[in-house]
Amino acid sequence: MHVPFWLTTALLSPILLYQGKRARRVTPRLPEASGETSGQYGEGTPEFRLQVIGESTAAGVGVETHSNGLASQLALRLHERTGKTIGWQTFGVNGIRLGNLLQTLASENLPAADAVLLSMGVNDTTGFTSRAQFRRHLNTLHGAIAPLSRAPITLLSVPPMEKFTALPSPLRHIMGWRARQLDRIYQELAEQAPTDFRYLKYPTVEDPTLLASDGYHPSQRGYQFIAEALSTQDWGL
Numbered sequence: 001m002h003v004p005f006w007l008t009t010a011l012l013s014p015i016l017l018y019q020g021k022r023a024r025r026v027t028p029r030l031p032e033a034s035g036e037t038s039g040q041y042g043e044g045t046p047e048f049r050l051q052v053i054g055e056s057t058a059a060g061v062g063v064e065t066h067s068n069g070l071a072s073q074l075a076l077r078l079h080e081r082t083g084k085t086i087g088w089q090t091f092g093v094n095g096i097r098l099g100n101l102l103q104t105l106a107s108e109n110l111p112a113a114d115a116v117l118l119s120m121g122v123n124d125t126t127g128f129t130s131r132a133q134f135r136r137h138l139n140t141l142h143g144a145i146a147p148l149s150r151a152p153i154t155l156l157s158v159p160p161m162e163k164f165t166a167l168p169s170p171l172r173h174i175m176g177w178r179a180r181q182l183d184r185i186y187q188e189l190a191e192q193a194p195t196d197f198r199y200l201k202y203p204t205v206e207d208p209t210l211l212a213s214d215g216y217h218p219s220q221r222g223y224q225f226i227a228e229a230l231s232t233q234d235w236g237l
Helices: 003-011 013-026 070-082 098-105 122-126 131-145 171-192 220-231
Strands: 038-041 048-054 086-092 115-119 153-156 197-200
Touching (some): 003 013, 003 171, 013 171, 070 115, 098 131, 131 171, 171 197
Parallel strands (some): 048 086, 153 197
């Protein structure tokens, strides 16, 4: 148990509750992206199939269409780097926690993929999902994804919430602290079970033009920036 975190949170709870309610009230709630949730770059049968699943970033919040979202933009950059035909598919739900995502995925017929990227953690951070539960959910997810992809699940690190300009201080610092705790679980799983999980660091988004109008989600340029950074990693192509 992280006693310093919980003690600090308890002491600041009146302020945090007020700031959290106010942030929900004044922060614009942007819609999920529209349009096709799959596609490809290049001709013919895809030589590599990318699947992105998760919360708002997988749902394309911050851009109008999925073609400008993370899965599409990452696939585009992998195509440009390799010249190979890259297929992409995305499945995300804005505001969802990992446990609820598991329930939702159980009724979805996801296609097979050569790489699965998980973009999660923000809602489990704000919802104070326990670390033990978060770890269990991740292992359950691997069991569900394993038949679709033999590659390790790529865990995109929990965003540094202390940098979210939509959140006031001290709320954003407490959320950043909690996000780091959950992110550490990602790192531990990747270290302990590298055949099941691998870890990728979330690119640091400092430029405000990389954020959408809510100051919370990536803008179109933000998704391009993140995709460019992730495309430099080893995807087994």
